[in-house]
Amino acid sequence: DQQVKQNSPSLSVQEGRISILNCDYTNSMFDYFLWYKKYPAEGPTFLISISSIKDKNEDGRFTVFLNKSAKHLSLHIVPSQPGDSAVYFCAAYGSGNTGKLIFGQGTTLQVKP
Amino acid sequence: DADVTQTPRNRITKTGKRIMLECSQTKGHDRMYWYRQDPGLGLRLIYYSFDVKDINKGEISDGYSVSRQAQAKFSLSLESAIPNQTALYFCATRRAGGETQYFGPGTRLLVL
Numbered sequence: 001d002q003q004v005k006q007n008s009p010s011l012s013v014q015e016g017r018i019s020i021l022n023c024d025y026t027n028s029m030f031d032y033f034l035w036y037k038k039y040p041a042e043g044p045t046f047l048i049s050i051s052s053i054k055d056k057n058e059d060g061r062f063t064v065f066l067n068k069s070a071k072h073l074s075l076h077i078v079p080s081q082p083g084d085s086a087v088y089f090c091a092a093y094g095s096g097n098t099g100k101l102i103f104g105q106g107t108t109l110q111v112k113p
Numbered sequence: 114d115a116d117v118t119q120t121p122r123n124r125i126t127k128t129g130k131r132i133m134l135e136c137s138q139t140k141g142h143d144r145m146y147w148y149r150q151d152p153g154l155g156l157r158l159i160y161y162s163f164d165v166k167d168i169n170k171g172e173i174s175d176g177y178s179v180s181r182q183a184q185a186k187f188s189l190s191l192e193s194a195i196p197n198q199t200a201l202y203f204c205a206t207r208r209a210g211g212e213t214q215y216f217g218p219g220t221r222l223l224v225l
Contacts, residue, residue: 043216103155
């Protein structure tokens with residue numbers, strides 16, 4: 001069973017517009033969430049994170065929103081740039097200190113010039 | 114210089130062969146992880162290690178083994194490779210108490 005789900009395999013947006021990537025989770029014990037970006041032939045790189053005690057975290061063009069009641073988080077990129085084209089993974093830590101990250105399937109974002 | 118390196122970057126092998134994938138890090142982190150990525154499935158945890166003497170199975174450890182030779186080195190072995198182990202393999206590190214995992218560039222493995 002997939003505890004972290006990214007139901008949109010792909011997303012295409014125009015340069016300058018907003019990109020919204022969505023992620024749903026099933027385990028209410030998850031207490032920390034991260035977004036990673038991955039370019040072809042490279043490893044995932046950390047983008048932004050949010051603790052379950054917050055509902056929003058912002059870093060430049062990137063904002064992550066967490067809705068605990070809906071078990072949903074989203075990543076907003078504003079404005080989108082062609083260099084943002086990549087695969088985006090959301091991931092969650094369970095409770096405890098095992099450091100086991102549970103990943104979603106990924107969403108491929110294409111930003112068109 | 115890369116903080117987390119993986120060798121080889123690409124590998125083709127045959128069914129039944131034993132192979133080893135290596136990971137080294139210069140970040141000084143004590144926690145290291147091995148994941149595999151398959152299309153449509155995201156990354157799944159194979160093994161993780163909190164220090165040289167602490168090795169733990171992840172969700173898909175069958176068919177794999179690991180060795181933590183030093184704090185900076187964590188190797189993944191496929192004792193007898195099979196075609197469904199064809200995947201992208203990533204090593205990651207994390208500082209104790211930190212939340213972010215830092216990934217290597219990956220090894221693309223093809224088992225024929």
